[in-house]
Amino acid sequence: MSIYSLNVPLDDRSYEIVIGKDFFSQWQDVPSIQPVLENRTCFVITDENVQKLYLKSVEQCLTNLGVRYLGDYAFLPGEKSKSLSTVKSLYEKMISAGLDRKSIIVALGGGVVGDTAGFAAATYMRGIDYVQIPTSLVAQVDSSVGGKTGIDLDQGKNLIGAFCQPKLVVVDTMVLQTLPIRELVCGLAEVVKYGVILDEVFFSFLEDNVSSILNIDQTVFQTIVRKCCSLKADVVTGDELDQGGRAILNYGHTFGHALEKLTSYTGLTHGEAIAIGMGMAADLAVMRYGGSELLNLVKRQDDLFQAFGLPVKFNKFSPEEILLAMAADKKCIDGNINFVLPEKIGKVVIDSGIEEDLIKQAIGARID
Ligand SMILES: NC(=O)c1ccc[n+]([C@@H]2O[C@H](COP(=O)([O-])OP(=O)(O)OC[C@H]3O[C@@H](n4cnc5c(N)ncnc54)[C@H](O)[C@@H]3O)[C@@H](O)[C@H]2O)c1
Ligand SMILES: [Zn+2]
Numbered sequence: 001m002s003i004y005s006l007n008v009p010l011d012d013r014s015y016e017i018v019i020g021k022d023f024f025s026q027w028q029d030v031p032s033i034q035p036v037l038e039n040r041t042c043f044v045i046t047d048e049n050v051q052k053l054y055l056k057s058v059e060q061c062l063t064n065l066g067v068r069y070l071g072d073y074a075f076l077p078g079e080k081s082k083s084l085s086t087v088k089s090l091y092e093k094m095i096s097a098g099l100d101r102k103s104i105i106v107a108l109g110g111g112v113v114g115d116t117a118g119f120a121a122a123t124y125m126r127g128i129d130y131v132q133i134p135t136s137l138v139a140q141v142d143s144s145v146g147g148k149t150g151i152d153l154d155q156g157k158n159l160i161g162a163f164c165q166p167k168l169v170v171v172d173t174m175v176l177q178t179l180p181i182r183e184l185v186c187g188l189a190e191v192v193k194y195g196v197i198l199d200e201v202f203f204s205f206l207e208d209n210v211s212s213i214l215n216i217d218q219t220v221f222q223t224i225v226r227k228c229c230s231l232k233a234d235v236v237t238g239d240e241l242d243q244g245g246r247a248i249l250n251y252g253h254t255f256g257h258a259l260e261k262l263t264s265y266t267g268l269t270h271g272e273a274i275a276i277g278m279g280m281a282a283d284l285a286v287m288r289y290g291g292s293e294l295l296n297l298v299k300r301q302d303d304l305f306q307a308f309g310l311p312v313k314f315n316k317f318s319p320e321e322i323l324l325a326m327a328a329d330k331k332c333i334d335g336n337i338n339f340v341l342p343e344k345i346g347k348v349v350i351d352s353g354i355e356e357d358l359i360k361q362a363i364g365a366r367i368d
Contacts, residue, residue: 004226005032008145008233010165010240017145017169017229021218024054024172027061036104036131036168037065043099044072045090045117046108047081050135053178058108058133067104071097075116079265082112082152084160090120104129104167110136110183111143115158118149122164132169136179137187138270141194141228144169146236146246157265163241171229173221186271188213188308189252191224193278194231196301197251200346202227207300210307248348251340252278255363258325262317275310276366284362285341288354293344300345312366319363323356 003020016032027033042062046055051074062069073093075081099105107117107130114132121130134144150161176184195203205223206213212220232249239245256277259268268276282301286294302312326337337359338352 003030006230009237013165015168019171019225022174024057024061028064037067041068041070041103042106043070043094043097044106044108046074047077047113048074049077050109082116086116087120094124101125101128106131108133111139114139114143115150119151122149122162129167132166134171135175137184140171140225142190145229145232171225173218173225176216185309186269189271189275189310191228192304193251194228196342196345197248197348198231203345207304247350248340251348252281254326255280258322261325272311275305276314279312280362280366282342283365287358287362297342297345313368315368319360322363
C-alpha cells in the first residue's frame with residue numbers, strides 16, 4: 001500500500017492530508033486516520049451523485065475504524081445547493097441524528113459539499129470537528145485544503161463563511177475515474193495555475209504527461225495531488241486568514257470571476273473562466289513588463305490549456321463590460337484592482353495601479 005501523508009502545520013489547528021489510491025478498505029491501517037476518527041460519533045454529508053458511488057464504502061471504512069455512525073444526508077448536486085437553506089436542513093438532520101459537540105462531520109464530495117459541510121461544522125453548536133474526503137479534482141487539489149468554508153447568497157458567491165480547518169483530509173485519487181470529463185478539466189485549470197504561480201518543474205511535468213492525465217493515470221494523479229496539496233499547504237500556512245500571501249492563488253481569478261458573473265455562472269465552468277482569465281493576466285504581464293520569457297510563458301500556458309481542452313479565448317462581451325464586472329468583485333480594494341501577474345513560470349507578483357486602457361487591451365486580446 002503506497003500512502004503519502006502531508007502535514008499542514010498550523011499550531012493547534014494542524015492536520016494531515018492523506019493521499020493514496022484505491023485504499024478505502026485500508027483506512028484502519030493508516031496511522032494518521034485512526035486517531036482522528038476512532039471512538040467518535042459521526043455524520044456524513046454528501047451529494048446525491050457521490051452518495052450513489054461512494055457512500056457505502058465510506059460508511060464501511062468508518063465502521064471499521066470504530067466510529068459510531070449517526071447517519072448521513074445527501075443534497076442535490078450543484079452550486080445551487082451551497083445555500084443557507086441546505087445548511088438549515090443540515091442543522092435539522094444533525095440535531096435529530098443526535099450530533100453533539102464531540103461528534104465529527106465527514107464531508108464526502110466535491111467543493112460544494114466540502115464548503116457547505118465545513119460551514120455547517122464551523123457553526124453547529126459553535127463549531128464541531130470535520131473531515132474532508134474530496135472526490136472531485138477541484139476539491140482534491142484546492143477546496144479541501146485551507147479551511148475556507150462557506151455558502152453563496154443570491155447577491156454573490158461565497159459571501160457567507162468561516163475559516164475553519166478540517167481535522168483531516170483523505171484523498172483517494174481512484175474516485176477521479178468516475179468524475180465527468182468536464183469536471184476533471186475544470187480541476188486541471190487549477191492544477192496548471194499552481195505550476196505557473198509556484199513551480200516551473202511541476203509545469204513541465206504537466207506538459208510531459210498530457211495524455212496520461214487525460215487518461216486519468218493513477219500514478220500521474222498521485223504526483224499531481226501531492227504536489228498541489230503541498231504547494232497550497234505552504235501558501236496557507238504562510239497566510240491562514242487570507243491577509244496577503246494567499247492572494248497569489250487568485251491568479252486568473254479576477255478576470256475569471258468577471259466572466260463567470262457575466263455568463264450568470266452557466267456559460268462557462270469555473271475552470272474554463274479562469275483559464276481565459278490566466279490568459280488575460282499573462283497578456284497583461286507581457287504588456288506591462290515585456291520580454292521574451294513572458295511571451296514564452298503565454299505560449300506554453302495557452303498550449304497546455306488547449307491540450308487539456310480548455311478555452312484561451314472568448315467571444316462574448318466587450319472589454320468595458322468585463323472591466324466593470326471586475327471592479328464590482330470583492331477583491332477590488334478601494335477601487336484599485338490588485339492583479340496577480342506572472343514574471344516567469346513559477347513566479348508571480350501582485351501589481352496594482354494599472355491604467356484602465358492597458359487592462360482593457362489585455363482583455364481585448366482574448367476576445368475573438
Ligand atoms: N474552499 C475553498 O478554498 C475553495 C477553493 C476552490 C473552490 N471552492 C468551491 O468549490 C466549489 C466547486 O467545487 P467542484 O468543482 O468540486 O464542484 P461540485 O462539488 O459541484 O462537484 C462537481 C460535480 O461532480 C460530481 N462529483 C464529485 N465527485 C465525483 C466523483 N468522484 N465521481 C462522479 N461525480 C463526482 C458532483 O456531484 C458534482 O455534480 C465551488 O462552490 C467553489 O466556490 C472552494
Ligand atoms: Zn479557482
